[in-house]
Amino acid sequence: MSDVAMSESELAELHRELRVVARDLLRRNAAKAGPDQTYPTVDWSLLVDTGWLGLEIPEEFDGAGATFAEVAVVLHELGRAAASTPYLGTAVLGVGALGLLEAGAARDELLRAVAAGEQRPALALPTGDSDGDVTAFRLAAAPVSEGDQPGAGRMVVSGSADFVPDAAGADRILLLAADESGTPVVVAVRPTDPGVTVSDRPVLDETRHLGTVVVEGTEVDPGAVWRFRGTDPAASAASARRLLDRAALAVACDSLGLAEAMLEATVEYAGTRRQFGRPIGSFQAVKHACADMHVKITVGRELLAAAVRALAAAEDPAGPHDQEISVAVSRAKSYLGAAAVDIAGAAMQLHGGIGYTWEGGVHVYLKRALLGRSLFGAPAAHRARLAARFTAL
Amino acid sequence: MTIPTGSGGSTGSGGSTASGASVAGPVDLAEFRAEVQRWCRENVPSDWRRAQTGASAEEFAAFQQDWFQQLRAAGYAVPHWPAEWGGGMPVAQQVVLYQELAAHDAPRLVLGFVSIHHAASTLLVAGTDEQRRRHLPAILDGEIWVQGFSEPEAGSDLASLRTVARRDGDTFVVDGQKLWASGAAHADWCLLLARTDPDAPKRKGISYFLMDMRSPGVDVRPVRNAIGDSHFCEIFLNGVVIPAENLVGPVNAGWQVAQATLAAERGMTMLELAERLGNAGFRWLVDTCRTPGPGGGRPVDDPRVADRLAELETEITGLRALCRGLVERHEADTAGPADASVVKLFYSELLQRTMDFAVEVAGLPAHAELRKPASSGWESGAWVLDFIGSWEWTIPGGTSEIQRTIIGERGLGLPREPAASA
Numbered sequence: 001m002s003d004v005a006m007s008e009s010e011l012a013e014l015h016r017e018l019r020v021v022a023r024d025l026l027r028r029n030a031a032k033a034g035p036d037q038t039y040p041t042v043d044w045s046l047l048v049d050t051g052w053l054g055l056e057i058p059e060e061f062d063g064a065g066a067t068f069a070e071v072a073v074v075l076h077e078l079g080r081a082a083a084s085t086p087y088l089g090t091a092v093l094g095v096g097a098l099g100l101l102e103a104g105a106a107r108d109e110l111l112r113a114v115a116a117g118e119q120r121p122a123l124a125l126p127t128g129d130s131d132g133d134v135t136a137f138r139l140a141a142a143p144v145s146e147g148d149q150p151g152a153g154r155m156v157v158s159g160s161a162d163f164v165p166d167a168a169g170a171d172r173i174l175l176l177a178a179d180e181s182g183t184p185v186v187v188a189v190r191p192t193d194p195g196v197t198v199s200d201r202p203v204l205d206e207t208r209h210l211g212t213v214v215v216e217g218t219e220v221d222p223g224a225v226w227r228f229r230g231t232d233p234a235a236s237a238a239s240a241r242r243l244l245d246r247a248a249l250a251v252a253c254d255s256l257g258l259a260e261a262m263l264e265a266t267v268e269y270a271g272t273r274r275q276f277g278r279p280i281g282s283f284q285a286v287k288h289a290c291a292d293m294h295v296k297i298t299v300g301r302e303l304l305a306a307a308v309r310a311l312a313a314a315e316d317p318a319g320p321h322d323q324e325i326s327v328a329v330s331r332a333k334s335y336l337g338a339a340a341v342d343i344a345g346a347a348m349q350l351h352g353g354i355g356y357t358w359e360g361g362v363h364v365y366l367k368r369a370l371l372g373r374s375l376f377g378a379p380a381a382h383r384a385r386l387a388a389r390f391t392a393l
Numbered sequence: 394m395t396i397p398t399g400s401g402g403s404t405g406s407g408g409s410t411a412s413g414a415s416v417a418g419p420v421d422l423a424e425f426r427a428e429v430q431r432w433c434r435e436n437v438p439s440d441w442r443r444a445q446t447g448a449s450a451e452e453f454a455a456f457q458q459d460w461f462q463q464l465r466a467a468g469y470a471v472p473h474w475p476a477e478w479g480g481g482m483p484v485a486q487q488v489v490l491y492q493e494l495a496a497h498d499a500p501r502l503v504l505g506f507v508s509i510h511h512a513a514s515t516l517l518v519a520g521t522d523e524q525r526r527r528h529l530p531a532i533l534d535g536e537i538w539v540q541g542f543s544e545p546e547a548g549s550d551l552a553s554l555r556t557v558a559r560r561d562g563d564t565f566v567v568d569g570q571k572l573w574a575s576g577a578a579h580a581d582w583c584l585l586l587a588r589t590d591p592d593a594p595k596r597k598g599i600s601y602f603l604m605d606m607r608s609p610g611v612d613v614r615p616v617r618n619a620i621g622d623s624h625f626c627e628i629f630l631n632g633v634v635i636p637a638e639n640l641v642g643p644v645n646a647g648w649q650v651a652q653a654t655l656a657a658e659r660g661m662t663m664l665e666l667a668e669r670l671g672n673a674g675f676r677w678l679v680d681t682c683r684t685p686g687p688g689g690g691r692p693v694d695d696p697r698v699a700d701r702l703a704e705l706e707t708e709i710t711g712l713r714a715l716c717r718g719l720v721e722r723h724e725a726d727t728a729g730p731a732d733a734s735v736v737k738l739f740y741s742e743l744l745q746r747t748m749d750f751a752v753e754v755a756g757l758p759a760h761a762e763l764r765k766p767a768s769s770g771w772e773s774g775a776w777v778l779d780f781i782g783s784w785e786w787t788i789p790g791g792t793s794e795i796q797r798t799i800i801g802e803r804g805l806g807l808p809r810e811p812a813a814s815a
C-alpha cells in the first residue's frame with residue numbers, strides 16, 4: 001500500500017474516474033461479443049493493459065499499490081456488464097492471498113509476474129457455506145522412505161476444493177491448507193504437478209468459469225509453502241478468514257453492479273414499451289416494482305460501502321478489527337446476494353416475453369445473480385454468522 | 394498510490410491531506426459521546442415510563458414541556474437547526490446524540506415534533522425574517538405546532554383540499570375542516586393550507602398560513618386512534634380571521650411551500666428515528682428473543698428466529714447509513730428528488746416488519762400489555778401496540794403507495810400516470 005494518504009474527496013474522484021473508464025471499456029468490449037453470446041468477454045490482455053490485474057499489488061512489484069476499495073470499483077463494473085473474466089480468481093483472490101503472506105523470493109516473484117500479466121494464479125478455498133473449517137487442504141511431512149536424502153523436508157499436500165473461480169487455465173494454484181499443527185498456510189502448486197487435477201466445473205451461469213481442484217499426495221518442497229504474515233496460528237487463522245470475507249465481498253460488489261444494470265434496463269424498457277395506449281411504466285404495478293428495486297439497491301449500496309471501507313482498512317492499525325470486518329461483510333453479502341436475485345427476477349417479469357428470451361439477455365443476469373447468491377456463503381449462512389452474536393450469552 | 398485508469402492522465406498523486414481528519418469536525422466524537430452519556434445518566438428520569446403510562450393529557454403535555462427544556466438547556470433540543478437559531482450541530486455528532494438518547498431510553502419529543510421539524514423547516518425555508526424571529530425563539534420556549542393539511546376529501550390527493558381562505562382587506566377569512574391533525578388539542582399554532590383561488594388549477598390556488606389556534610372560530614375535536622389514544626384531531630374552521638402577514642410565501646404559492654414541510658417529514662426526522670430503531674427497538678427485540686418462553690426455551694435458539702434477527706439487523710444498519718447519507722446530502726444540497734421518499738418508505742415498512750416479528754416472538758403475553766407509556770412514540774416495548782402504531786408511519790406524510798410513485802416518477806424518471814378526470 002502506498003504511504004501517500006488521500007483525502008476522502010480525492011479518493012471519491014479517483015473512484016469516479018476509474019468507474020467511468022471501466023464502464024466505457026466494458027461497453028466497447030460488449031460490442032465485440034459474438035452473435036450468440038449475450039455477455040462481454042474481457043480477455044486477459046485487457047486486464048493487463050488496464051492495470052486492473054495489479055491494482056492491489058504493491059508498487060515495488062510493479063503494481064498500483066491501491067486497496068480493495070479500488071478493486072471493488074472494478075468488480076462492481078464487471079458485475080454491471082455481466083462480464084466474463086478471470087478477474088475474480090486472479091486479481092481478487094490470487095493477489096489477495098499473496099498480499100497477506102510473508103514476503104519471500106518466490107512470492108514476490110509471482111506478484112511481479114502477475115502484475116506483468118505473465119502468470120495467472122487461482123486460489124483454492126472453500127466456496128460453500130461451511131463456517132468452521134476455512135482450509136480445504138492438508139499439509140504433512142512426506143513419509144521418509146529408504147532411499148531419501150536426509151533433511152530434504154519435503155511435504156505432501158492433499159485435499160480438494162470445488163467451484164473454484166478461474167481454476168482451469170491458471171498457471172499456479174494457491175491451496176489454502178492447514179499444516180500439521182492446524183495453522184493455515186498457502187501451498188503453491190502447478191496444475192501439471194503429479195497428483196494435481198484441475199478440471200472445469202461447468203455451471204449454468206456461463207459468464208463464470210469455475211473449476212474443481214483435486215490434490216492427491218502431491219509432494220512439495222518447503223519453498224512452495226508460504227506462511228501468512230505474523231505466522232502465529234491465531235493471526236494466520238484470521239488471515240484465512242479474511243480471504244473468505246474478501247471472496248464474499250467481491251461477489252457482493254458484483255451483485256450490486258448487476259442489480260443496478262437490471263434496474264436501469266427495466267426502467268428504460270418500461271418507459272418505451274406501450275400497452276393499453278400508454279407506457280407500461282405509467283402503470284403503478286410496474287412503477288412500484290421499480291421503486292422497490294431502487295430501494296433495495298440503495299440500501300445494499302450503503303451496506304456494501306461500509307463493508308468495503310472496513311476491508312480496505314484492515315491493515316490499518318487504527319482500522320476495524322476482524323470481527324467488525326466479518327460482520328460488515330456478512331451483512332453486505334447476505335443482503336445483496338438476495339436482493340440481486342429479486343431484482344433480476346423482477347426485471348425478467350417486467351420485460352414480459354422478451355425478458356424470457358435467450359437473446360434478451362436478462363437470463364444472463366439472473367443466472368449470475370443466482371450463482372453469486374450461493375458462492376462464498378448463501379444469505380442464510382451469513383445471517384447465521386451474524387446471529388451468533390445474539391445467541392451467545 | 395498510482396492507479397491506472399486508462400485515461401492517460403495521472404491521477405491520485407501529489408500532496409494530499411491526511412484522510413479522515415475532516416470527518417469528525419472540531420469536536421471529538423468519543424468525547425462528545427461520553428458527555429451525552431453522562432448527561433443522560435444524570436437527567437433521564439428513571440421512572441418516566443411508569444409515570445407516563447395512563448397519564449392524563451395535561452400530565453403528558455407538562456412532562457413533554459419539562460423534558461424539552463431540559464434538552465434545550467443541554468443544547469440537545471434542536472441540534473439540526475442552524476447555529477444562529479440555537480442548533481448547528483454537525484451531522485456526525487447528531488447521530489451520536491440520538492444513539493445515546495436511544496440507548497438510555499430517553500423520552501421522545503412527541504409533542505414538539507411538528508414544532509421543531511415541520512414548523513421550523515417551513516419558516517427557515519420560506520418564512521419572513523419577522524416570522525422567524527416571532528416563532529423560532531417561541532418554539533424553544535415551548536410553543537406547540539400542528540400541521541393542518543389533510544381534509545376528509547383530501548388525503549393522498551392533498552391538492553384537492555377544500556378549506557377556503559377569502560381575502561378581506563389585511564386579513565383572510567377561513568372556512569373549512571381539517572382532519573387527522575396530530576397533537577391539535579395541545580397546539581398553539583397551526584401550519585394551514587387553504588384554497589385562495591377556487592378557479593385556478595388545483596395546485597395553483599393554494600396558500601400557506603400560520604394560524605393562531607386561539608383564534609375565534611377554531612374548534613378542535615379529538616379523534617380516537619387505533620391504539621386507543623386521542624392524539625390526532627379534527628379541526629373545524631368557521632370564519633377564522635388570519636392577518637395577511639401570516640402568509641408564508643406568496644399568495645397561491647402554498648403548494649411549493651408545503652413541499653418543504655413534507656420533505657422534512659419524509660427525510661430529516663428519520664435520523665433520530667433510525668437510531669431509535671437501532672438502539673432501542675432492536676435491542677429490546679433481542680432481549681425479547683433471549684427471554685425464555687413458557688416451555689423454558691429461548692426464541693433466539695430457534696434458527697428461524699436467529700435468521701430473522703440477523704436479517705432485520707442488517708436492514709436497520711442499512712437504514713441508519715441511508716439516513717445519515719440523506720442528511721449530509723441535504724446539507725450539501727446534493728440530495729436527489731426522491732431520496733427522502735426512499736428513506737421514509739424503507740424506514741416505515743422496516744419498522745412495521747420489525748414490530749410484526751416482535752409480536753410474533755413475544756406471543757400471548759404481549760397481548761396482555763394493555764397500555765403503553767405516553768412520550769414514547771412507537772418504541773414502548775408493548776409490542777402489539779407498537780406494531781399497530783407502526784401504521785402511523787406508513788400512512789401519514791404520503792402513504793407507502795404514494796412514496797413508490799414518487800420514487801418511480803421523480804427518482805427513476807418513469808412516465809407519469811395519465812391525469813384522472815377532475
Ligand SMILES: Cc1cc2nc3c(=O)[nH]c(=O)nc-3n(C[C@H](O)[C@H](O)[C@H](O)COP(=O)(O)OP(=O)(O)OC[C@H]3O[C@@H](n4cnc5c(N)ncnc54)[C@H](O)[C@@H]3O)c2cc1C
Binds near residue numbers: 284793
Ligand atoms: C397517525 C396519523 C397522523 C396524521 N397526522 C397528520 C397531521 O398531523 N396533519 C395532517 O395534515 N395530516 C395528518 N395525517 C393524515 C395523512 O397525511 C393522511 O391520512 C394520508 O395522506 C392519507 O390520506 P387518506 O387518509 O385520505 O387516505 P387516502 O388518500 O384515501 O388513501 C387510502 C388508500 O388509497 C391509497 N391511494 C390513494 N391514492 C392513491 C394513488 N394515487 N395511487 C395508489 N394508491 C393510492 C393510499 O395509499 C391508501 O392506501 C395523519 C394520518 C395518520 C394516520
